[in-house]
Amino acid sequence: MKAPVFFHVRLRRGGGLAELTEVIERFTPVVQPLAPSAVVAQLAGSHRLFGVGPVDLAQRLRLQAAAWCGLETVVGIGSSWTVAAMASSRTQSSGVLEVTPSETAKFLGPLPVGELYGIHRTQADDLHRLGVETIGQLADLPSETVVRILGRAGRGLQEHARGVDRRVVVRGRAAQTLSVRADFARDTLDGWEVHAATLRLVTELAARLRSRGQAARSITVVVSMADRRDLSKTRALRAVSAHTDDLRLAVYGVLDGFGLQRARLRRIGLVADAVDAAQAHTQLTLDRAREARLRVEPVVDALNARFGPGTVAPAAALTGQL
Structure with missing residues (x-):
């Protein structure tokens, strides 16, 4: 079974979330705004429909957002919500970064544990005190140890550290x-x-x-x-x-x-x-x-x-x- 493809699209400047959502909906109906300045989308067969790969599709999306709405965006692509979100904050000059399933561990592993998507500062501090400095180290810890350090929330964070995110994109659901x-x-x-x-x-x-x-x-x-x-x-x-x-x-x-x-x-x-x-x-x-x-x-x-x-x-x- 082919891995799902997630796009995490960030606005480089505040404002324009509704307009960005409309642009992305031209590529896939499975779009969820994340206030104040991001959108997550799941693309099942959109790249096949448009006849291009995920990176080319992301560049096309960015071009339309800029041309039609004047929006500057960056796009992270990954096999889960977390991986795509982590990628979107590290796109550098190209504006697009794809992390394939085979590259996920290599991409996440060296990053500081405090930069894991969804982790709170107090959780990162607890890990630092025990010598856990990178996302890869968190991923490699025994699950029982993580739960002792972080409680039940640790299970989800360790899954994120391994590139696993069980959340799905809910169309049109934006947080209040x-x-x-x-x-x-x-x-x-x-x-x-x-x-x-x-x-x-x-x-x-x-x-x-x-x-x-x-x-x-x-x-x-x-x-x-x-x-x-x-x-x-x-x-x-x-x-x-x-x-x-x-x-x-x-x-x-x-x-x-x-x-x-x-x-x-x-x-x-x-x-x-x-x-x-x-x-x-x-x-x-x-x-x-x-x-x-x-x-x-x-x-x-x-x-x-x-x-x-x-x-x-x-x-x-x-x-x-x-």
Whole structure:
């Protein structure tokens, strides 16, 4: 039986996900958007239908996306969702990278374990402490050892390290997302102005989640640089939450990881992977300041709903508007 072919298509710049999805649907109906800036597709016989191989088909897709929609894309090709996603982040100048089934172990093996698609930073840290530095080392560990280190989630991660991904593309199913964005009037150095704008975005995003009866599982931070580069990283929250504090800590953690220092920024955007708020559980803590902030959130939400968004906000978020 021939191995399936997955395309993982990334936008080089934010925006245009709906348009990209429409372009890919011209090649295959099995397409699933992955907000904020990627699409995964499964191609059963599309390359035979069009009379070209997967790489040529990917180049044709990229050309149409650029010509019709002005979208710059890269495409990873693999026999599983994970392999295709890993390939799409390593396409270099060609814009397309195919990893065949026979090349999967050689491709994944030397890569740092922290770059495995879907792994969380805390999981990578646990592996590092035990001397597991590469994806190949994770793949070679006894399964029982992986489960002891990472719990039940370790089984899936080890399968991904071996190039196995049991997920299938579900046509038209996009994760529920909420997004907010701030554009700077001029290229802005990372500093108090950027942090004030970020806090305003976090506050707005958290309030919108609560107003819709939703909470976030993860937050994606997208930063557009003055040199036209985009940085994007997703961080899973420790627990599903719609509390401003929890979202703020996750976002600031991502920004610190970017190491922006004196970089000039044009835009910052946040995207929350939203689920029903019933999945969120608030635990009691001994932190009186946090408990006070949690109690005041409904009051702030009510005031902003009555008098307009931003009427009440953290002082640090207002600093950039003075």
